[in-house]
Amino acid sequence: MVVPALRAMWLTQRPQKRRLPLYLTSKSMRKETLTLYELNQMVREALAITMPNEYWVEAEISEMREVRGHCYMELVQKDMAGNTPVAKASAKCWKNKWALLRPYFERNANQMLRAGLKVRLLVYADFHEAYGFSWIITNIDPTFTLGDMARKRLEIVQMLKEQGVFDLQKDFRLPLFAQRVAVISSEQAAGYGDFCRHLHDNDWHLHFSVQLFAATMQGEGVESSVIAALDAINERINSFDVVVIIRGGGATSDLSGFDSLPLAESVANFPLPIITGIGHDRDESVLDMVAFLRVKTPTAAAALLIEHLANTLQRITDAQEEMLHLVQRRMELERVRMARLAEKVPMLFSLVRTRQEKRFENMALRMQNTITTTLQRQDLRLQRLSMALPTHAERLLTKAAHRLELLQQAVKSHDPSLLLAKGYSITTCGGKVVRNANNLQKGDVIVTQLQKGKVKSVVE
Structure with a gap:
């Protein structure tokens, strides 16, 4: 190990500490004392001898700043269990080297160097008598950072799949009339303005209702800000049909804020379909993976909503035309049917009239026979009554005379004169x-x- 070798050299070359007699004067003590510059020079020479090579080191950038073209970093290594720093060091990259390394890293890692990234740096030890110790950066490995971010992204995706929420948004269907849009974006972002203009100035003259829920779309505040916006939308869930998360341009490094497990869980479990337009064609964050649909840009998100609503309008128009065609066809069939019935009406009327006339004749004949029979019966009855009337009248007169005689006798028997x-x-x-x-x-x-x-x- 380099450090033990350095320690051993320092122990052998440093002046041996010995107890001084009490009678030594201050002048003799000054002969045993080094100046700070001398001591630092000894350290510099020791490092040059014991650590002459360059070393690849893995660390996390905790701080980073540029001053007059030079880059100054604070590197840290954290404990895996407690996430507490176990090692810290300063690193520098001089202007001439930084001008080459920075674009090289951004071009190959597809993001900017920033605080919070884990990097693999090629460094050598440097100790300056006036400025102290620092690691000097001579190279940087972009594939390491890409691999670390890919590993983190893979771990988040695996956790989401284990929870069974990774594909929840994919089960949604965009409502036919997706017109009420909740937008999560930065209020001043150009992408938000492009989205609104493209959405409202559409060739179909379709109407959309858009409400912005402002959020931070880059930096460390992305996770908490977007989750807060989702919570605000969820409180008014019945007022919206779809949620759109958009970001107007920006560096690829800013996408790291969307590779967040809490944010991905919030999106995956959200009760409305979520469309994302936060990256470029080649960039895909975890948020894009769990969303209902991912598009390239804010204008692409607006185009998607316009196309979807236009398709719905076209379906309605096609249905109207189909209904009109069916009604016209049915009316034509009914006209043909009525014409055929009209042709049959005279014949049917003649047949009906013949049947009714025959029916009336039969009824008249039955009535005539009934009347004749009834008259014959009544005439016969009258003849019988006329023949029985004298005998019956004589019988009634005899009976009445006898009753009158009885009454006369009864009256006479009650005469007071008697x-x-x-x-x-x-x-x-x-x-x-x-x-x-x-x-x-x-x-x-x-x-x-x-x-x-x-x-x-x-x-x-």
Whole structure:
């Protein structure tokens, strides 16, 4: 190991520390003391001897800045378990080298060097008497960073698949009338303006309702900002048909914020289809993978919505034309049918009229026969009644005469003169027959009717 060798050399070459006698003067002590420059020079010479080579090192960039064309980095190695730094160091890349390395890395890694990236650097040790120790960068391996990001992306995808949410958005179907659009984007982004203009100025004159939910679309705040926007949309879920996440240009490195497990889980579990337009043709983030549909640019997202709604309008137009065609065809068939019926009407009417006339003749004949039979029956009955009338009348007269004779006898038997002739009398008072003497009062005048004459009396 290089470090133990350096330590051994330093131990052998450094002045041996020994206890000084108490009687030594300050002048003698100064002879044993090195200046800082001398000490630093010794360190520089020791490093030059023990570490003359260049070394590939893997580390994470914690800080990075450019000053007058030079690049200054702070490198860190973190504990895998606790995510705490276990090693730190400063690194520099001089202007002439940085001018070549930076475009080389961005061209091959398809992103910018930035804080938070894990990199593989070729460095050599450098110690300056005035500025101290630093690693000097001479080369950088873009494939390592690509591999590390791909590994992280693969791990996130694997976790999403294990959770069973990776393909949830793919089960959605874009609503036929996807007109109410919730957009997650930066309010000042040119891509958002392009999306709105392209969406509203369409050749079909289709109407869309767009509402922006502003979010950070690059840097460290992407995850929390986009999740907050999704939560805000979810609170008004019934007001929208589709969600569009768009980003207007930017560096490829900015896409790393969309390779986030919490953000991917939020998108995968969202109850509306989500369309993403956050990258370029060759870039695909985890967010693109779990979304309902991925397009290249914001204008492509607008074109997709326009095409979908235009297809719906075309389906409606085709259905209207088909319905019109079917109605016209049915009307034509009915006209032909009516014409055929009209041709048959005279013949059918003649047949019906003949049948009805025959029916009326039969009914008239039956009525005539019925009337004749009824008249004959009534005439025969009248003849019978006329023949029986004298005998019946004589019988009735004899019966009535006999009854009259009986009545006369009954009347004669009740004649008062017969009773008076037998010695009975009839007493009246005030014209009323007296039947009870208790009904008379003193002074009443009573009349007694005898067979011959009347007798008046006064009651005392």
